[in-house]
Amino acid sequence: xxxxxxxxxxxxxxxxxxxxxxxxxxxxxxxxxxxxxxxxxxxxxxxxxxxxxxxxxxxxxxxxxxxxxxxxxxxxxxxxxxxxxxxxxxxxxxxxxxxxxxxxxxxxxxxxxxxxxxxxxxxxxxxxxxxxxxxxxxxxxxxxxxxxxxxxxxxxxxxxxxxxxxxxxxxxxxxxxxxxxxxxxxxxxxxxxxxxxxxxxxxx
Amino acid sequence: xxxxxxxxxxxxxxxxxxxxxxxxxxxxxxxxxxxxxxxxxxxxxxxxxxxxxxxxxxxxxxxxxxxxxxxxxxxxxxxxxxxxxxxxxxxxxxxxxxxxxxxxxxxxxxxxxxxxxxxxxxxxxxxxxxxxxxxxxxxxxxxxxxxxxxxxxxxxxxxxxxxxxxxxxxxxxxxxxxxxxxxxxxxxxxxxxxxxxxxxxxxxxxxxxxxxxxxxxxxxxxxxxxxxxxxxxxxxxxxxxxxxxxxxxxxxxxxxxxxxxxxxxxxxxxxxxxxxxxxxxxxxxxxxxxxxxxxxxxxxx
Numbered sequence: 001x002x003x004x005x006x007x008x009x010x011x012x013x014x015x016x017x018x019x020x021x022x023x024x025x026x027x028x029x030x031x032x033x034x035x036x037x038x039x040x041x042x043x044x045x046x047x048x049x050x051x052x053x054x055x056x057x058x059x060x061x062x063x064x065x066x067x068x069x070x071x072x073x074x075x076x077x078x079x080x081x082x083x084x085x086x087x088x089x090x091x092x093x094x095x096x097x098x099x100x101x102x103x104x105x106x107x108x109x110x111x112x113x114x115x116x117x118x119x120x121x122x123x124x125x126x127x128x129x130x131x132x133x134x135x136x137x138x139x140x141x142x143x144x145x146x147x148x149x150x151x152x153x154x155x156x157x158x159x160x161x162x163x164x165x166x167x168x169x170x171x172x173x174x175x176x177x178x179x180x181x182x183x184x185x186x187x188x189x190x191x192x193x194x195x196x197x198x199x200x201x202x203x204x
Numbered sequence: 205x206x207x208x209x210x211x212x213x214x215x216x217x218x219x220x221x222x223x224x225x226x227x228x229x230x231x232x233x234x235x236x237x238x239x240x241x242x243x244x245x246x247x248x249x250x251x252x253x254x255x256x257x258x259x260x261x262x263x264x265x266x267x268x269x270x271x272x273x274x275x276x277x278x279x280x281x282x283x284x285x286x287x288x289x290x291x292x293x294x295x296x297x298x299x300x301x302x303x304x305x306x307x308x309x310x311x312x313x314x315x316x317x318x319x320x321x322x323x324x325x326x327x328x329x330x331x332x333x334x335x336x337x338x339x340x341x342x343x344x345x346x347x348x349x350x351x352x353x354x355x356x357x358x359x360x361x362x363x364x365x366x367x368x369x370x371x372x373x374x375x376x377x378x379x380x381x382x383x384x385x386x387x388x389x390x391x392x393x394x395x396x397x398x399x400x401x402x403x404x405x406x407x408x409x410x411x412x413x414x415x416x417x418x419x420x421x422x423x424x425x426x427x428x429x430x431x432x433x434x435x436x437x438x439x440x441x442x443x444x445x446x447x448x449x450x451x452x453x454x455x456x457x458x459x460x461x462x463x464x465x466x467x468x469x470x471x472x473x474x475x476x477x478x479x480x481x482x483x484x485x486x487x488x489x490x491x492x493x494x495x496x497x498x499x500x501x502x503x504x505x
Binding site: 086122135149156 | 435
């Protein structure tokens, strides 16, 4: 494997990255959080491993927005394994490789075990938290991209729209300008980017 | 024999009638005469039934009642009951092969004295082969048990590795030692029940933790969004926005998450929040305000 990461998800929404082993796997998770599509999200939603052994030339093309930037970053094969304990679904383990190819039977089995261990570990970490709070260990080490939610709040003020719609606008802007969502959000919170202005400029 | 001992046997037939129409006519005497086929068949069926309760809607009392019933049915036992330790450490009767008041009292008595209590404390099987003998360890319990028609008693621990959750109590009409094969079978039933209960408990805990994690993350996101709104409306940075929200929650005795939610859905105006309406604008204003500043800064006046 070239890299791995763990994403937390609740409902159908990617909430953030618990950990990633390198920049590329970080990007894989950022892309999925920003775009709302990708192997982890499918693995989580469909409750099964999602395997793409040849991302650059897939048999069935999927993840239209995700694939381009991921391939560009050097991802050739990508695999998502759901993190689950019984009926509990926590997110997905994400593995990638810089060359195409399927997982061996052994690697597949190992990934399933790893996903299991990760799911347990996340709950064990959370068990240390006060009620209603995120465990420190999770909060400190995970990247929940809270800045994106702060930016949603700010954009909702700027555009006089709901925070939900503001998030959609942020995503659209990030995608349209080929920038990571987190980076756009940071600019908004730092007040170097305003959506009321930007929209005026961008609307043709 | 006394009513209770007979009652236990009668109960056995009732149980059979409930679970298998073809078997209720063979009385308990067959087992007492040592019908190993009958016992093994019942035990095998019991393990299948137990496995089944693990996948279907799990009900602890139902599972334990099944174990108690089958102990009476398959083993040479007059009455059986299972006691589990409550969170406070006291043993509580969870299931019994008969609902006869005197039997229930015998179990209950053991929260103070008796084989179940000792078994739960020691983690080891406890027994009294002759409750009528005068050197018994449990004088109060022995007197009550004898009055109910039981002359010997066994208690088997419900434990998995280090964890002890309760005990299985077996009462016998006659004095004497319980056969080792029966003890082993009873212990196996207790073990299955123990594993089921611990697994169920672990699953519940995991569920609760997951809910908690989910809730914590959701409240956190709501708070972050509200920070953004307060920051946008009042022109303060995220830290000041947070302080504003928190101060409002504190001074109005509200939960932070509720305040945040009110800010987001507009029931609470961000500009109306007390707290520092810091004017950080001057340093940023030339760069920031050329677009739609008039929208978002009603507080500048």
